[in-house]
Amino acid sequence: MxxxxxxxxxxxxxxxxxxxxxxxxxxxxxxxxxxxxxxxxxxxxxxxxxxxxxxxxxxxxxxxxxxxxxxxxxxxxxxxxxxxxxxxxxxxxxxxxxxxxxxxxxxxxxxxxxxxxxxxxxxxxxxxxxxxxxxxxxxxxxxxxxxxxxxxxxxxxxxxxxxxxxxxxxxxxxxxxxxxxxxxxxxxxxxxxxxxxxxxxxxxxxxxxxxxxxxxxxxxxxxxxxxxxxxxxxxxxxxxxxxxxxxxxxxxxxxxxxxxxxxxxxxxxxxxxxxxxxxxxxxxxxxxxxxxxxxxxxxxxxGLHLMQVPEVASHVLYDVVAPDDQGDGTREVKLQGTMHFAAAEVALRELEGVPEDDAPVVLDLSRVSSANRVGRRMLLEGVRRLKLDGHEVRVEDPNTVLDD
The missing domain is CATH 3.40.710.10 (DD-peptidase/beta-lactamase superfamily)
Known part of the structure; x- marks a missing residue:
């Protein structure tokens, strides 16, 4: 991607x-x-x-x-x-x-x-x-x-x-x-x-x-x-x-x-x-x-205006599960914290490193507390591009942070 x-x-x-x-x-x-x-x-x-x-x-x-x-x-x-x-x-x-x-x-x-x-x-x-x-x-x-x-x-x-x-x-x-x-x-x-x-x-x-x-x-x-x-x-x-x-x-x-x-x-x-x-x-x-x-x-x-109330930022990536750990070729990317532009950009680069093959990808957002409009759009665009690359993508989003 x-x-x-x-x-x-x-x-x-x-x-x-x-x-x-x-x-x-x-x-x-x-x-x-x-x-x-x-x-x-x-x-x-x-x-x-x-x-x-x-x-x-x-x-x-x-x-x-x-x-x-x-x-x-x-x-x-x-x-x-x-x-x-x-x-x-x-x-x-x-x-x-x-x-x-x-x-x-x-x-x-x-x-x-x-x-x-x-x-x-x-x-x-x-x-x-x-x-x-x-x-x-x-x-x-x-x-x-x-x-x-x-x-x-x-x-x-x-x-x-x-x-x-x-x-x-x-x-x-x-x-x-x-x-x-x-x-x-x-x-x-x-x-x-x-x-x-x-x-x-x-x-x-x-x-x-x-x-x-x-x-x-x-x-x-x-x-x-x-x-x-x-x-x-x-x-x-x-x-x-x-x-x-x-x-x-x-x-x-x-x-x-x-x-x-x-x-x-x-x-x-x-x-x-x-x-x-x-x-x-x-x-x-x-x-x-x-x-x-x-x-x-x-x-x-x-949403970069200095006077706009910011989300509290935290670390973005806490784990990437390689294919061999899953046994079925699945790659899992786990995120945490608040998704604004700076955080989502790091996440997109992590997704960019997923090889262009047909292996399934799991995007785990269970530790993402919230996402602003920009972070949400960027993550959804990353999912869309992974699918265009031929991946089956499953998003685990128990906190519904990608919902409008």
Whole structure:
């Protein structure tokens, strides 16, 4: 049996394409103005590091503002919460990403807008870090989140550097307010280089899942930052990550998220899933039109809204009975706990391992306490596909969790 998750993602992608091609690429950066506006990819990363992706998932692009939550995480891990809060606040600005948005104290309102991100850049690394050491720490740290070594796109870096006048003015403003420790030119160069790191949509999903998993990369098992850092970062992403569209995003999608002007969007749902989406056409807020559509669809279809009351999760698989144990070739898969998307996805992968022969399959749900709409649909689809593969399937469901 082949798990249906990729088929579903392809359906989401095709639906988003069919809704039209609104938006425009970020043409104020010369290198970004030359990108193919029709590229589109979606990826999911699960709690155990399984990555699903469709579309232009191997196409690489610069991370841009998607780097902000991860550099904020590094600054928190390196300097501590109190030190970072001395320089950058956590309040939503309600302003565009490149506005001069300061509190009365002169502190940038949050680390997700440019003036806050430029300030945060210099807080990565130890107290006495040089600009080069801060940048090295950022490359190392973001590579840890992605699970592979990231590199800078030098052409995009130079292109952005030549058009960084506004960011330079923001840096001087932060310096004048006593919030920026670095020389403004070094801060803007470092921030621009940070934004020029190259990723693909699968990287975004893994990075998002690392945040959602308490700082542990699900593929490498590296603890990139402490769990408390992830809680802080996700909280700020939830209220500030989508700029002046953050309120609409949180009410309609309900997943802590961040966007970037290259066309990427990532969503990080604590304990469940990391989402990456990419399409270069942007709306008036600087968010990818298609990527936002895809995240809306995923949230609505899979019940991923943060404010939706969750089922209590527990372990999924507790036993698989091999054919020889039954004596008649029957394979038995026993599940337990609560079936939501994350749990049902693991169960589907267990069913995916059933060989394509005509041996009977027993799906034992006697220890499954409940299933939400998504978990129920996924398990029923798994049963349907097993039958299409030629298996006789018997479902033991004494708690009627698969009934509507």
């Amino acid at each position: 082949r798990t249906p998750v990729n088929d579903y993602l392809e359906e989401v992608r095709e639906t988003c394409i069919a809704e039209g091609d609104q938006g425009a690429v970020a043409d104020y950066i010369p290198e970004l103005a030359r990108v193919d506006p029709d590229r589109f990819a979606v990826a999911l990363c699960t709690i155990d590091g399984t990555v699903y992706s469709v579309g232009d998932d191997e196409h690489r692009f610069t991370i841009q503002s998607l780097s902000k939550p991860f550099v904020y995480a590094l600054a928190l891990a390196d300097r501590g919460l109190d030190k970072v809060l001395e320089h950058v606040g956590v309040e939503p600005s309600g302003d565009a990403f490149n506005e001069i948005s300061l509190e009365d104290s002169g502190r940038p309102r949050n680390p997700m807008i440019n003036i806050g991100a430029i300030t945060t850049h210099g807080l990565a690394g130890p107290e006495d870090a040089t600009p080069e050491q801060s940048m090295a720490r950022i490359v190392q740290g973001l590579s840890g989140f992605a699970g592979r070594t990231l590199e800078v796109d030098e052409a995009v870096f130079e292109s952005e550097r030549q058009t960084a006048d506004r960011n330079m003015s923001l840096a001087y403003m932060a310096r004048a307010q006593g919030m920026l420790e670095d020389d403004p030119r070094d801060a803007v160069d470092g921030y621009t280089r940070q934004c020029s790191l190259i990723v693909d949509v699968r990287d975004l999903a893994v990075m998002a899942m690392t945040l959602a998993g308490g700082g542990r990369n699900p593929i490498t098992d590296e603890q990139v930052v402490p769990p408390w850092v992830c809680r802080q970062v996700l909280s700020v992403m939830a209220t500030c990550g989508m700029y002046d569209a953050a309120g609409d995003w949180m009410s309609s999608v309900g997943i802590p998220a961040k966007s970037g002007v290259s066309g990427g969007v990532l969503g990080s749902l604590p304990g469940q899933i990391g989402i990456g989406a990419f399409s270069p056409r942007l709306d008036a807020f600087g968010n990818s039109v298609r990527a936002v559509r895809a995240c809306e669809r995923l949230s609505n279809d899979m």
